[in-house]
Amino acid sequence: MRPLLSVRDLQVTFPSNRGPSRVVQGVSFEVAEGEALGIVGESGSGKSITSLALLGMVPKPGAVDGDILFEGRDMRSLGEKDLRAIRGSKLSMIFQDPMTSLNPFLPVWVQIAEVTREHLGHSRAQARDHAVHMLETVGIPDAGARASQYPHQFSGGMRQRVMIAISLACKPRLLIADEPTTALDVTIQAQILDLLRERRRDSRAALILITHDLGIIAENADRVLVMYAGRIMESAPAAELFRNPQNPYTRALLRCIPEAGRRDGPLFQIAGQPPDVSALPPNQCPFADRCLEAVDRCRREHPPYHRVGEDHWSLCWVR
Amino acid sequence: MPETLLSVRDLKVHFPSRGALVRAVDGVSFDIAAGETLGLLGESGCGKTTLGRAILRLQRATSGEVLYRGRRIPEDARPFRRHIQMIFQDPYASLDPRMTVESIIAEPIRALGIAHNGGTRLRVEHMMEMVGLSKRFASRYPHEFSGGQRQRIGIARALAAEPDFIVADEPISALDVSIQAQILNLLERLRDQLKLSYLFISHDLRAVGRIADRIAVMYLGEIVELAPAATLYARPLMPYTKALTSALPAIGAAAARKRMVLTGDVPSPLSPPSGCRFRTRCPYAVAECAESKPLLVEIERGHWAACSRISPERPEIEAVH
Numbered sequence: 303m304r305p306l307l308s309v310r311d312l313q314v315t316f317p318s319n320r321g322p323s324r325v326v327q328g329v330s331f332e333v334a335e336g337e338a339l340g341i342v343g344e345s346g347s348g349k350s351i352t353s354l355a356l357l358g359m360v361p362k363p364g365a366v367d368g369d370i371l372f373e374g375r376d377m378r379s380l381g382e383k384d385l386r387a388i389r390g391s392k393l394s395m396i397f398q399d400p401m402t403s404l405n406p407f408l409p410v411w412v413q414i415a416e417v418t419r420e421h422l423g424h425s426r427a428q429a430r431d432h433a434v435h436m437l438e439t440v441g442i443p444d445a446g447a448r449a450s451q452y453p454h455q456f457s458g459g460m461r462q463r464v465m466i467a468i469s470l471a472c473k474p475r476l477l478i479a480d481e482p483t484t485a486l487d488v489t490i491q492a493q494i495l496d497l498l499r500e501r502r503r504d505s506r507a508a509l510i511l512i513t514h515d516l517g518i519i520a521e522n523a524d525r526v527l528v529m530y531a532g533r534i535m536e537s538a539p540a541a542e543l544f545r546n547p548q549n550p551y552t553r554a555l556l557r558c559i560p561e562a563g564r565r566d567g568p569l570f571q572i573a574g575q576p577p578d579v580s581a582l583p584p585n586q587c588p589f590a591d592r593c594l595e596a597v598d599r600c601r602r603e604h605p606p607y608h609r610v611g612e613d614h615w616s617l618c619w620v621r
Numbered sequence: 622m623p624e625t626l627l628s629v630r631d632l633k634v635h636f637p638s639r640g641a642l643v644r645a646v647d648g649v650s651f652d653i654a655a656g657e658t659l660g661l662l663g664e665s666g667c668g669k670t671t672l673g674r675a676i677l678r679l680q681r682a683t684s685g686e687v688l689y690r691g692r693r694i695p696e697d698a699r700p701f702r703r704h705i706q707m708i709f710q711d712p713y714a715s716l717d718p719r720m721t722v723e724s725i726i727a728e729p730i731r732a733l734g735i736a737h738n739g740g741t742r743l744r745v746e747h748m749m750e751m752v753g754l755s756k757r758f759a760s761r762y763p764h765e766f767s768g769g770q771r772q773r774i775g776i777a778r779a780l781a782a783e784p785d786f787i788v789a790d791e792p793i794s795a796l797d798v799s800i801q802a803q804i805l806n807l808l809e810r811l812r813d814q815l816k817l818s819y820l821f822i823s824h825d826l827r828a829v830g831r832i833a834d835r836i837a838v839m840y841l842g843e844i845v846e847l848a849p850a851a852t853l854y855a856r857p858l859m860p861y862t863k864a865l866t867s868a869l870p871a872i873g874a875a876a877a878r879k880r881m882v883l884t885g886d887v888p889s890p891l892s893p894p895s896g897c898r899f900r901t902r903c904p905y906a907v908a909e910c911a912e913s914k915p916l917l918v919e920i921e922r923g924h925w926a927a928c929s930r931i932s933p934e935r936p937e938i939e940a941v942h
Contacts (some may be wrong), residue, residue, distance in 0.1 A: 344797035442642075457886045458665075479855065487664035489883045492868040496882055514798060517870030544872060558802040559872065562830025562854045568809065569831065571802040575767045592799075 304374060305332035306475055306508050307356070312368035314351050314360055314532075323580035327532040329368075333476065338502070338509040340523030340540065342516055345461035346576050353478045356510075358385045373475065391421035394469040398460035398481035404453040406593050408436070410464045411449035414471050421472045436467040440497060463497065469503055477502070478504045480512045495522055510542035516556065520544055525613075528552045531588035532579050538614040549616040550595045577584060587619065595620045623654040624690070626818050627676070627705075627786055632685035634675050635812070641891045645671040646840035648685070650917075655785070658812065658819040660833030660850065662826065662865070666887060668842040669822045673700040673788045676820065677707055689786070690717060703733050706779040710791035712771030722749070722774055723759040729782040748777040751814075769800035773807065780811065790822045805832060828871050830854055835923075838862050841890055841898040844917060848924040858926040858936060861899045897929065905930055905938050 314326035333339050345347040354360050356370055358377060370377040372393060377385070389395070397403045405413055415429035416438055424432060430449070436593040437445035440463040453461055462482065469477055479498065483491035501523065502509055511522055519526055519540065526543045528536045528551065536549035549555045557570035574592045582588055591598040597620060605619045632645040645668040653659045663669040674680035676687050678698035687694045694701050706729070709715035716725055726745045729735075746756040752773040763771055773791060779787055789808065793801040809832060811817060822831045829836055829850070836853045838846040838861065846859040857863045864881045883902045888894055894901050900910040907930070915927040920936050930938045 344799060420686075451890065459886055487887070488826070488868045489664065489864055490886070492880070493884075495870075515870070517872050520872045522872045551638050554871070555798060558798055560802070560805065560827045560831035562827050562850070562866075562869075568806045569802045571806055572799040573803075575769055575800060576797065 306335050306337075307333040307372060307510075308369070308371040309352075309356070310369040310371075312352065312355055312370065313366070314348070314355050315365045315367075317363055318580040319539060320580045322608075325364075325532050325579055326355065329527075329529075329532075329534055331527055331534070331537065333508050333510060336502075336508055338511060338522060338524045340519035340526045341510060341512045341521050341529060342471075342514065342526060343529035344514060346531070346579065347529040349529045350480055353395070353480055353510060353512055356478065357389055357393065358382075387421070390417045390469075391472040392475045394472070394474040394477055396465050396469050396477065396479040396482045398484050400458070400465040400485075402452065404461060404467060406453055409450045409452055410456070411468075413464070414468050417468060418471050432471065433467075436471050437464070440464070440467045440470075441493075442467075444463065458486055459493060462486060462490075462494050464495065466494070466501065468492070470507070472504065473505055474507055475503045476508045476510065478512070479512045481514070482511070483518065484513070484515075491518075498522075516544075516559065529556070531577050531582060533588060533617055534615075535589065535618070536614075536616045538611070542614055546614075547612065548610045548614070548621045549618050550593045551589045554592075554594070564573075574616065577578055587617075623656060625652045626655045626657075626690060627653045627820075628688040628691075629672075629676060630686050630688070632672065632675060632687065633683040633865075634671050635683045638891065638925060643890050644842050644893060646675060647683075647877045647893075649839075649842075649844055650685075651844065651847065653786070653818050653820060656812075656818055657818055657835070658821055658833045660829035660836040661820060661822045661839060662824070662829050662836055662864075663839035664887060666841075666890065667839045668890070669839050670790055672839070673707070673790050673820060673822050677705055677788055678816060679707070686712055702729070703735065703782045704784050705786045705788070706782065706784040708772075708775055708779050708787060708789040708792045711795050712768060712775050713763075713795075716771060716778075718763055721760050721762060722754070725763070725774060726777045726781050729778060732783050735782055744781065745777075748781050751780070751811070752777045767800075768796050769803055772796065772800075772804050775808065776804075776811070780815065783815075785816065786818045786820075788822070791824070792821075793828055793927075794825060796824065801828070807885055808832065814931055826854075826866060838865065841888065841893050843898060843927065845899065846924075846926045847917065852921075853925055856924075858920055858924065858931055858938075859899075859928050860903045860905050860938065861908075862926075864902075897927075 304621045310330050312326055312329040316323045318488045341349045360366050411433035418424045418429045418432050434445050434449050439450055442448055442463055483494050498603035526540050527534045530551050535551045546574050554572045560569055572592050587600040587605045590596045599619050605617050607617050610616045630650050632649045635644050635706050661669050675682045678696055685737045689701055723745050726748050727741045730741050739889050749756050754773050793804050833850045836850050837844045840861050846862045857866050867881045885902045896911040896913055897915050900906040915929045917925045917927045920926050920933050
């Protein structure tokens with residue numbers, strides 16, 4: 303079966319005064335119909351820029367290279383008009399902070415109607431009905447009345463529900479959610495993730511879930527990419543990744559997470575800090591300087607991907 | 622029994638907002654023993670930061686008092702500043718960008734007029750070493766450091782005056798996962814080395830569970846449960862705490878758990894619900910929960926909860942249906 307999305311050797315480069323800064327380097331992955339792919343990484347790992355590249359939204363002067371095929375169409379060859387037709391309809395996005403992505407001056411129903419009128423050709427009346435229906439499906443109580451309210455009249459969790467309503471309004475095939483619950487409280491976060499899971503089950507939409515939180519990935523992704531310094535360090539089915547992590551970065555990251563109530567000795571920590579990709583020598587593993595398992599070769603040659611199990615890959619000389 | 626270092630007694634912080642009264646902190650009491658870390662766990666808007674600031678008198682309290690070693694801390698808390706310091710969430714916003722690291726760390730020493738053998742410069746270098754910063758960086762500015770290093774500067778500044786009580790307000794939430802572990806370890810090491818007590822304020826259940834001896838759970842301005850850290854996770858009593866601990870996504874094999882997902886949003890502190898403030902989201906709420914405010918009661922030894930539906934005789938809440 304042809305994958306819904308196929309990304310091959312994606313590169314995103316920004317000029318910097320130290321030479322080109324390769325913020326995404328050699329990233330390849332596929333997303334199947336209905337699949338949930340988790341991308342996990344710390345700041346500067348390139349996880350958000352990867353998603354912007356998929357949408358054709360990398361800010362200038364960033365340069366994108368590689369293949370991005372969505373439903374078999376080469377996204378990079380599309381003009382702005384065709385991209386706009388896809389964005390918001392077949393491919394839509396949920397961002398971390400709903401307050402900055404919602405228009406403060408428009409009632410929420412109008413913001414849903416904007417996308418359905420453009421992409422589905424709804425009339426004003428149809429669009430209003432559909433907006434109210436969408437607000438109901440994302441669990442906004444008294445949706446008919448609240449549809450006419452403005453974003454500031456909603457709580458953080460409710461605003462994120464509005465964002466989800468907008469992103470699902472045109473029945474997308476692929477939903478990209480970048481830290482969708484990071485700005486929310488734990489109890490609200492659980493509600494939003496459950497909602498996303500339900501809505502996705504009904505619509506069979508695929509999901510790319512980008513987050514720094516391994517717990518969210520564990521509970522919501524079918525497959526996981528672990529990113530570091532612009533590269534995919536490890537990719538595996540979610541259950542396999544957490545049961546049998548192989549790449550030293552993934553293993554270290556998992557060990558850093560405190561277990562509530564356990565206090566035997568100091569917490570495992572990764573020394574140093576994530577590298578500045580513009581200053582990183584190209585002929586070494588990006589994690590080598592912080593890696594406990596690094597050997598000489600890791601500092602001399604960029605590691606290759608090698609298969610460590612069924613559909614399980616690691617970028618490493620050692621494992 | 623270790624000596625009580627800090628006591629908070631019926632502390633209230635109310636402030637007017639748009640013609641109404643926000644009850645940000647509404648009658649909070651607890652003790653922290655010398656050497657103890659109390660975790661203050663709560664979601665945004667629950668009043669935990671306001672409570673931390675009111676303890677340091679950075680925020681005027683409406684009523685109630687705070688005692689340090691049995692002495693009341695007045696609104697002008699300057700005489701107590703050497704003993705009580707604060708670490709802030711955002712190491713970017715809390716450091717003056719125009720000051721060098723040396724002058725940032727030296728500031729409390731100078732402001733409080735503390736003399737050190739060998740002078741301030743030596744003291745600053747010692748502090749930098751203690752928090753894991755090379756003293757070669759003393760003349761650099763905050764923007765030249767990463768987030769984790771900036772938090773180390775903030776910690777060095779807080780400790781420069783040799784306090785024994787630290788209010789740490791979300792000290793790791795702005796940092797990456799790999800850096801969070803470094804800072805948690807540093808805080809634990811300093812606590813042991815310098816015999817510090819912490820009030821560790823956080824929304825992060827894992828971090829609080831790791832560093833705290835006891836945990837107080839705060840909801841809409843009130844403490845709703847207080848227990849030793851391990852007990853709170855193993856056997857939460859109050860429904861809100863149950864929801865909080867079960868909302869934490871599990872990593873790895875332990876994923877099969879019964880989860881309690883709350884409906885609805887946190888009500889506004891401008892008009893909190895009558896009776897129990899959690900009742901509007903509580904799956905166990907009954908009519909009487911709206912009538913009387915539940916008091917914090919010791920349900921089991923050292924384990925306090927505020928819920929009318931549980932008591933020492935009946936610690937397990939019974940289902941409504």
